[in-house]
Amino acid sequence: MKKDSATILGGGLCGSLLSVMLARRGIKVTLLERRADPRTDTTEVGRSINLVLSARGIRALKYAGVFNQVESLLMPMQGRLIHDEAGKTELHPYGQKESEVIYSVSRAELNRKLIECADAANNVNIRFRHEAVSYYPGEAILRVRDHLKGSDYDLKARPLIAADGAGSRVRRAFSNTDTLVGTEELLGHSYKELAIPNGPEGDFLLTPDALHIWPRGGFMLIALPNPGGDFTLTLFFPAEGDPSFASLDSDQKVADFFNEHFSDAVPLIDDLIGSWNRNPVGILGTVRCKHWHDDRNLLLIGDAAHAVVPFHGQGMNLAFEDCVILDQVCDNRDVDWETAFKVFEAEQIANANAIADMALENYIEMRDTVRDPKYLLRKNLSFELERRLPNRFIPRYSMVMFHDEIPYAVAKERGAVQQRLLKELTRDVDSIEDIDIDTAARLVERRLPPVH
Numbered sequence: 001m002k003k004d005s006a007t008i009l010g011g012g013l014c015g016s017l018l019s020v021m022l023a024r025r026g027i028k029v030t031l032l033e034r035r036a037d038p039r040t041d042t043t044e045v046g047r048s049i050n051l052v053l054s055a056r057g058i059r060a061l062k063y064a065g066v067f068n069q070v071e072s073l074l075m076p077m078q079g080r081l082i083h084d085e086a087g088k089t090e091l092h093p094y095g096q097k098e099s100e101v102i103y104s105v106s107r108a109e110l111n112r113k114l115i116e117c118a119d120a121a122n123n124v125n126i127r128f129r130h131e132a133v134s135y136y137p138g139e140a141i142l143r144v145r146d147h148l149k150g151s152d153y154d155l156k157a158r159p160l161i162a163a164d165g166a167g168s169r170v171r172r173a174f175s176n177t178d179t180l181v182g183t184e185e186l187l188g189h190s191y192k193e194l195a196i197p198n199g200p201e202g203d204f205l206l207t208p209d210a211l212h213i214w215p216r217g218g219f220m221l222i223a224l225p226n227p228g229g230d231f232t233l234t235l236f237f238p239a240e241g242d243p244s245f246a247s248l249d250s251d252q253k254v255a256d257f258f259n260e261h262f263s264d265a266v267p268l269i270d271d272l273i274g275s276w277n278r279n280p281v282g283i284l285g286t287v288r289c290k291h292w293h294d295d296r297n298l299l300l301i302g303d304a305a306h307a308v309v310p311f312h313g314q315g316m317n318l319a320f321e322d323c324v325i326l327d328q329v330c331d332n333r334d335v336d337w338e339t340a341f342k343v344f345e346a347e348q349i350a351n352a353n354a355i356a357d358m359a360l361e362n363y364i365e366m367r368d369t370v371r372d373p374k375y376l377l378r379k380n381l382s383f384e385l386e387r388r389l390p391n392r393f394i395p396r397y398s399m400v401m402f403h404d405e406i407p408y409a410v411a412k413e414r415g416a417v418q419q420r421l422l423k424e425l426t427r428d429v430d431s432i433e434d435i436d437i438d439t440a441a442r443l444v445e446r447r448l449p450p451v452h
Contacts, residue, residue, distance in 0.1 A: 002336040003027055007157035009132055009142070009170065011035070013107070014302030014319040015163035016114035020064050021327040023123035030157075031124055032144060034131035038112050050224040050232040051110070052077075052211075052313025053103040055404040060320035063327075066117045073110055074103040075225040081210035082370055087264035091210060092370065095395075096383045100402050102313065104211070104224040106232070132164060135173040140297035142170070159337045161299045163319075166287050166307035171300055180300065181290035187309055189219070189363075190239045190281045197270045198229025205268050206231060213366055214262050219243075220367035221262050233269065236284075236311075236367070245281050284309050286356050292345045296338035301326065306352035311363035312400060314355050314408075321404070322348060351408035358400065358412055373430070378422040380432050381440070388441050391450045393418060406451065417447055 006022060008015045011033030019029045035041065053074060061067040078101050079093035094100055118124045129147040136143070142155045162170040166184075174180040199205050204225065206212055212223035212231070218238065223231040238244040248254050251273045258266050266272065287307035292300045302319035325348055329340045369375050385393040396415030399406045425440050 002334060003330060003340070006159050006161055007032065007155065008161045008163055010163035010165060010304070011115060011126060011128070012163065012165060013111055013114060013316055014323060016111065016118045017060065017064055017320060018161065018163065018301065018323040018326070019118045019124045020066060020114070020121055021323055022330070023121035025330060027123060029124045031118060031126045032130040032132070033126065033128050035128065037128045038108065038115055050226070051105050051107050051316050053105050054313060054317050054401040057317035057320045059404045060324045063324050066114065069117060070110055070113045073105050073113065073227065075105070075227055076101045076103055076209055077211045077225070078209050080370065081207055081212045083212060083214045083264060085261070092376070092379065095398050095402060096386070100398065102401055104226065106226060132169050135170045137174055137177060137179065137294060158297055159299060160297065161301055162304045163302045164304050166285065166303040168300065168304035170298065171289070171304055179291065179294050183288050185286045187284040188239060189236055190245055190283055191237070192235050192245070192276065192281050193279050194233040194235065194272065194275045195270045196223060196231040196233055196268045202229045204229050213370070214265065215367045215370050216261050217368050221265065236363070286360070288353060288356065292349065293341035296336060296341070299341045299344070306356065308356045308359045309363060310359070311366055312355065312359040314359060314400065318352060318355055354409040354412040355400070358396070358408070374426055377426050377430070377432060381422060381425060381435060382418065384432065384437060385440060385444055388437065389444055392448045393444050394451060414448065421447065
């Protein structure tokens with residue numbers, strides 16, 4: 001057996017799910033997590049936006065045999081419910097099939113479930129409060145601080161699979177080398193969490209089966225439902241400038257800002273000013289690397305390798321897809337870790353870069369483009385073309401969210417062709433009745449090959 005043991009750094013979503021998969025193969029996994037056991041410690045608040053689970057993530061959870069354990073945490077959302085400045089709402093469905101929904105899920109609750117699954121696996125040893133202090137690439141040594149004992153120890157982990165998030169200390173240890181060549185690009189916009197509680201009877205105060213968006217051009221507020229009847233609110237907003245997090249420097253300015261831009265949400269928000277002052281501002285950014293592995297010593301995975309901004313809801317889904325691909329590479333018992341790492345990187349790195357680009361583009365769509373009348377026209381046309389030519393024209397959003405068999409890189413490439421077609425076909429019209437659908441279908445057939 002060429003792959004009998006591994007150390008995974010990071011007991012978050014990616015690390016805990018991967019430990020379950022590798023343990024099923026008889027690989028002995030040591031899982032190091034800097035935090036206390038999330039099943040008993042709930043002190044971190046306001047630091048993590050709700051997540052979106054879609055087809056790729058669901059496939060990974062089913063592949064690992066843990067979907068049944070987490071299914072009760074999921075809240076289905078059939079589309080975006082747009083709130084305009086006057087308080088009027090309009091639903092923009094994500095897809096046109098009954099099955100084309102995505103799911104809101106609490107990061108904290110999902111992490112607890114996955115930790116439970118990892119802890120129940122025979123070959124997983126979880127060490128909480130074990131924090132990576134530093135990594136020495138030349139010696140492939142990880143220095144770990146055991147906070148329970150108050151002492152450090154060195155671990156020669158071959159291999160070490162680093163799932164320690166966007167701020168990965170392991171990745172940053174290579175910053176002056178040519179091995180991984182990682183970059184971190186902050187967005188310039190940040191986020192803050194708030195909340196809408198459930199009603200007096202435990203009911204939802206907003207429509208529960210939608211992702212609510214208050215798009216305001218340069219910023220937006222979103223709300224995702226939770227099973228308990230409450231909503232997690234997140235404001236995405238410039239870090240500097242006017243308006244920005246920096247400019248809202250008093251309780252009165254915060255209140256005035258929300259009353260001006262989100263007046264229909266204000267009466268529903270639980271302790272707006274108190275929550276604003278308590279909850280931290282989170283940063284948003286993109287991580288890219290030229291390589292994700294260092295011979296047989298190390299592999300970066302999940303956000304440590306390719307953090308993306310959350311506006312396509314794919315960070316977790318991409319990380320879960322990573323786990324599936326790496327585990328499938330391990331099907332070959334004769335493949336050693338170095339070869340497994342190379343094959344995994346070759347298959348997935350272009351997809352990670354593609355969804356990073358699409359996530360940035362989707363922020364502009366969510367906060368701004370959805371307010372353009374042409375947006376709905378093009379969306380309706382894309383649905384009509386999908387009905388006519390389902391093997392050629394699948395809206396890019398649908399390819400990303402509902403078609404786990406289509407790689408992200410393919411979705412990006414085909415999506416660019418489709419976007420040019422939609423702009424061309426809607427340039428001089430204001431209604432879908434003014435479009436010759438037969439001509440549009442012939443254009444699609446000429447420019448887009450069938451999806452394989």
